[in-house]
Amino acid sequence: MFDYRVKFDQSGKIIYSNAPMIPAQHDQIDRYLPLFYDIEALEDFDLKALRPYECHIGNKKYFFHLDWSFHEIDNMRFYELLIEDRTSSYNRLQKERSKKNTLRLEQDYLIDRLNTEVEEKNEARSDNHELKTILEHTREGIIYQNQMTGEIVKANHKALELFSCQKVEELKSIQHIHFNGNPREEYDPKLFVHLWNKERKREAKEEVIKLNDHAQKEKYFSVRVVEEQALKLESLNIIFVSDITNEYQSKLELKNKNKELLQYIESNVQLEQFAHVASHDLRAPIITIKSFSNLLKEKCADRLNDNESKYLNIIKENADQMFSLVSDLLDYAQINSQKIAFKKTNLQFLLEGVIDSFRSIANQTNVTIEIVNRLPEIVVDDVKLKRVFQNLLSNAIKFADPTKKSFVKIDFAELDDKYEFMICDNGIGMKEGSVDIFQPYTKLNLQTEYEGNGMGLAICKNIIKQHKGEIYYKSTYGEGSRFVFSIPKEL
Amino acid sequence: MKLYFIDDDEAPHIYHRLMAEESGISEDQIENFYEVDQAIAKLEGQINAQDLSQWPSYIFVDINMPYKSGYDFVKEVEALIPQELMPVIYFVSSTKNPSDIQKVEAIDIIKGFETKFLESEFFKSLDFQKN
CATH class of the missing domain: 3.30.450.20 (PAS domain)
Known part of the structure; x- marks a missing residue:
């Protein structure tokens, strides 16, 4: 039944052994089988319940079943270890188990593959249908x-x-x-x-x-x-x-239009430059004529007869008018050529300064000037906006109606995206007509009635345009005018 | 006190002479130059001769002149004249061009920028004690 037997005493010393892995003499059993280290405890231990004892002899792996017994001689206890070699049966068993596992795995794999293929086919069918729909639509x-x-x-x-x-x-x-x-x-x-x-x-x-x-x-x-x-x-x-025929042709048209526009801008810039240079160069001789005719009038007044004085006056007056025309043209050209410089400006202070400069002429003409609501602090080109107030106030005073108590009122309103400024007067007003008063050199009155070259409003329009704002007016002949300009909140 | 006028045009010379005289400045106090190089040569000559008896207290220079402009004059004067001898220099032009105003503000030795023509009142306001 058992292949090998090993006998040992209660100290663990081996007395007899026919097991090839355990020498017969002078060795302690616990050296080979650690389980037998505590022999007293061994008696309470059921060796059969243990898994097969596994050990290597040389390169080969063995499985043993162990059992034991003991007997006493003269109060000495002797133990016998019974070793059964189950290596071949265990190997066979393990092979069978492994084979079963492999078969099960293969079966699972095949089932999975089958399921996947079915799913893929369904998906492909669906994809194909979708692709066809997309392609055709x-x-x-x-x-x-x-x-x-x-x-x-x-x-x-x-x-x-x-x-x-x-x-x-x-x-x-x-x-x-x-x-x-x-x-x-x-x-x-x-x-x-x-x-x-x-x-x-x-x-x-x-x-x-x-x-x-x-x-x-x-x-x-x-x-x-x-x-x-x-x-x-x-x-x-x-x-x-x-x-993209339509888009491409539109793009080409736009490109051509842009080219044309650039040409217009360039010619406009050149024209403005010409106006600037011409007006600048014209000023020098006019100033000379003006200054010397003044000088002549001053120095020779007592030596000239009436006609000579009249001729000299004509020269002087025309020189003055030409000087004024050229100066306004220069101003107009400069407004466009100068770069705009935005900065936060207190418009109340700015306007008060402008009103102060008109105080004397306003008193002379009996015109009262009033700021209705305090003006805000906003981002503008202060020098240019000052010019707008100057021109509009100057017009309002100039065109005051001498037959009534004249006033000029300046007000402002804050809207969602812009500020609006209003300059209202009860002056002579304007007759309805097709003339665009914001065009350069546009006048509605005779030079003999009211001085001016008709450049003031054109300059205002350009400045407001540079501020991305708008300017317009409403006027009733005999009742007065109301000029409104706006400045966007975001420049 | 000496006054130098630099301008390529005859008319301002005549007018300014008249106005200066009206303000009490005598004819021998005025020197007229028609181009920048003439004025520079006059100044340079006095420095080299170490004779400053004709040294100007004021120089009035036109901006737009042929060959050399008022700005060229300023550059040469800055290189030629030591700070302690620097006369008071005014630019005089027929137009106050904003770009000129900005340029002039950046030049330390330019006292001011006046438009033509200067009247006798202007000359009366000058510091006559300045040598």
Whole structure:
């Protein structure tokens, strides 16, 4: 029953052994089987309940079943260890278990694979359906092209429609029509192959081409070639085409308009520069005439007869008027040529300063000036805005009605996105007419009645325009005028 | 006190002479130059000769002149004249161009910027004690 026996005394010393792994003499049993270290405890231990004892002898692995017994001689207890070699039966058992496991695993794997394939097939069917729907309903023309030969394999309805074709075969002829060379300069009969070769990049690149469709109608197309790997299709180019004829032509028109506009701006700038230089250079001789005619009048007044004095006065007055005209023209040209310098400005202080400068003339003409609501502190070009107040106040005082008690009222209102400033007077007002009073040199009165060159409001309009604001007026003849200008809150 | 006028135009010279005389400045106190180089040569000559008897207290210089402008004059004067001898210099022009106003403000040795023509009242306001 048992293959080997080992006898040992109660000190653990081996007395007899026929087990090849345990020598018979001078050895303690616990050296080989640590379980037997505490022999007293061993008596309470059920060895059979243990797993097979596993050990290596040489390179071979053994499984043993252990049992034990004891007997007493002269009060000495002797133990016998019974060792049964179960190596072969255990190996066989393990092999059988392993085989069963492998079979179970294979079976599970096959079931999983089957399920996955079923799922994939369902998904593919669904994807295919979706793709078909997208292809036929997209607004882009989609063309499948053999990457090597350039042959068109397939195209959606939109692509056929874009090139005025009924079937794919007709579409193929598009490749061979003459390429106009604008905006591209080269002609390649295999147009799309050409595109593809040129754009052999990993990303799809859009290009505008101009060609005649199947009905020989000139069109502009936006073409995008996507590499086949991106769509997992072997050796195919996917070409996305959109008709951008309208957009492209609008773009060209816009470009031409912009060019024209730039030319106008340039000529306008040149004109303003000319006005500036001309008015600047004209001032010098006029000042000379003005100053010397004054001098002559002063020095020779007593020596001139009436006619001579009259002639001298005419020279002087005309020199004064020419000086005024040229100075205003220079002012107007300077307003446009000067850069605008925005800064936070207390308009109340600014306006009070302007009113002070008019105080004397206002008193002389019996005009009262009143600021209705305190003006705010906002971002403006203070020098230029001062000029606006000066011009509008000057006009309001100049055109006061001498037959009534005249007033000028300045007010302001804060709106959502802008500030509005109002300059109202009860002066002579303006007759209705088609004259644009904001144009340079526009006058509604005779020079003999009211001095001025009609540049003040033109200058105001330009300054307000530079502030991205608006200026307008309302006037009733005989009752007065109301000028309103606005400055946006965000400049 | 000497006054130098630098201008390429004859009229301002005549007018300013008259106005200066009206304000009490005598004819021999006025020197007229028609271009920048003439005035520079006069100044340089006095420095080299170490004779400052004709040295100007005031210089009135036009901005726009052929060959060399008022700005060229200022550059040369800054290099030529030591600070302690620097006369009072005014720019005189027919127009107060905003870009000129800005430029002039940045030049220390320019006392002011006046528009033509200068009247006798202006000359009367000058510091006659200045040598």
